[in-house]
Amino acid sequence: MIELTIDKKKVRVEKGTTILKAARQAGIEIPTLCHYELCDMGIENKPGGCRICVVEVEGRRNLAPSCITEAQDGMVIHTHSIRVLNARTTVLKLIISDHPFDCLVCPKSGHCELQDLAVQFGIRSQPYVGEQSKYRNDTSPSIIRDVDKCIMCRRCEMMCNEVQTVGALSAVNRGFMSVVAPAFEMNLEDSPCTYCGQCVSVCPTGALTEKDHTNEIIRALSDPSKTVIVQTAPAVRAALGEEFGMPAGTLVTGKMVSALRELGFDYVFDTDFSADLTIMEEGTELLQRVSGFLKGDTNVRLPILTSCCPGWVNFFEHNYPDLLDVPSTAKSPQQMFGAIAKTYFAEKIGVKRKDMIVVSVMPCLGKKYECQRDEFKVDGNPDVDYSISTRELAAFIKQANIDFLNLPDGDFDDPLGESTGAAVIFGNTGGVIEAACRTAYELYTGKKLEKVDFHELRGMEGIRSATVDFNGVELNIGIAHGLGNARKLLDEVKEGKSKFHAIEVMACPGGCIGGGGQPFNHGDSEILEKRAAALYMADHEMPIRKSHENPSIIKLYEEFLGEPGSELAHKLLHTEYFPKSNEVTIHLQG
């Protein structure tokens, strides 16, 4: 331990602690901009580039960037002397001097950390006038890059390379010409980007934002010839409230349903319904593969990988084109919902496919790309027309002048709104595989599962493993969240060293609750934990907690699909994967 003085306060910290962390431990807040940390997940960005966090250290000639300067024994530090405040203001004005002045119409307005600092520092003039960087706008199906608004904090680069190991983004060029861009400054769409959206979730400014589809939805809602139905993903209900000032972890399922109804959706349904459906299909596939394996069938590919997460699907299509037969062929819940809505449900209510618009509300940006994939279209008409994020829905509700906080609780419509506790935990890392275990156990053993909660599958560690006892048969389950962690498990599979029978992967740290479309967490990992706890609570309170017991699912199979894995189920609920060579020009042999 060392002792130092910060703003006349004695502080004792571990050796190796930065001044910034030492100050925070003492309850002294130092403003930062490029610094970002999700400490529980080992995620930290501190290039020391922005110099907003400078402090005065007695006996040192220049000011010290507190995020990268180690605290030393006996240091005397001033975090808000006049010299420090002046320096910070100058630094901020210099950053702003190369930033567009279109705050009023910027998609990040109100959530921008640069704007917040300008407010906090009381910036009222811009003395540094000169040339500003100009770069082309890059719009992909999920993410928009407006590089002129980039302040080179390099958080996105850290997320993309270190956490996700996707390697789509890197800082390129030098000095005034510096930008964060894909290789050869190609468009994001042509790069190995998986659209996980983690770059967007950490970008402090409007440089990286989601592709907004609210206007298309407003157009559909105002067209009387269209029946517009909406589905909401599990993780949305655990985070939407934050956008309205509610504490993290507040479940707002009922208010969300009411808000969607007020917005004018004809039917408010639940992706949880199709999450249950996913379990029926994926669980059946898991059982088929595992039973085959146990019977000694050597053609069976194990482990089976979950396939709910579009970022993850893109990732293995890019990076493991030789392992495309390993993931489950089951579509994601979003796409299963669309496929059932535009067939089974459209027929039930007598609406033609072309007159039905399916909207999804997702914690995710990858879903925007997923719903545009060609294999999810019938004669060019997509199963899911538009996908908006939790943040976009919140903005939409505000735009419509709906008093969200005082809305009464509404209920989902039938039949695609009925769901179980197994479905709602899809939003948490480990949730999909837990839901699958609940159903697979009962289908495999024919016995009732006494202990519904699989605590061994829960938690926030990046890679987890557990053994689940299926009446004497031990299944090894692997769980990874964050694509960098997934890569480790996949490399084992590739080398034939994997001990797992089934692996769940979610691209985003924490699972969907930490998705790229969720309200910004600003590096507060407690927020993720509270959202996760909220979903487990929702599961706990559900009368039915196993997917195969969902009455609407049972009815769907009876009336329409037959049984899990049937020909029709395969046509509507399963998909295939396509290699996307990342290392564009190269194929290794031998």
Add this chain to the structure above:
Amino acid sequence: MSKKITISPEAFEYMEKVTGTDGVEVRVNLPKKIIEQINEICDSFDNDPGELINVLHEAQNQFGYLSAEVQDVVAHNLHIPVAQVYGVVTFYSYFSMIPKGEYPISICMGTACYVRGAERVLEEFTKELGIKVGETTPDGRFSINCLRCVGACGLAPVVLVGEKVYGRVSPDGVKQIIDEYKKADGGSC
């Protein structure tokens, strides 16, 4: 890891869309021999990602410039994202993605040459050839680069064409130098 590498022609498709910051089209063909050459370079540095700059140095020494494909193969061998390789290539002004001309013109911008009017000489070259610093004429014959002090300050301002040194160059003499090489080819531009 970097043993036999083959290039699939259809994989080049996206490359054709690629342009650098200057809007320069990047070449798309890479013969097998070149790939083997890159592999050798990477092997000589144990395919260590920490040696990226040295690998790029050597590759540029051998090829004269670093095409997108060369960067791709390097990234692959060193197991790093190609975006990162491109980031390094574009950060250091020494590295170039544009092939040098048949007659590379280097203008010294060292202190002595600078104060004796190197900037005006450079301006004259860019005007005469219609290209900027770091670029190559469309016919591939001339390219312009700047360098720092060649150790001939007594001759300032100094211009190099290939390895030939021209001293006390004035803006008026620029056309004459260029014509010398145009004539050497026996053609006119």
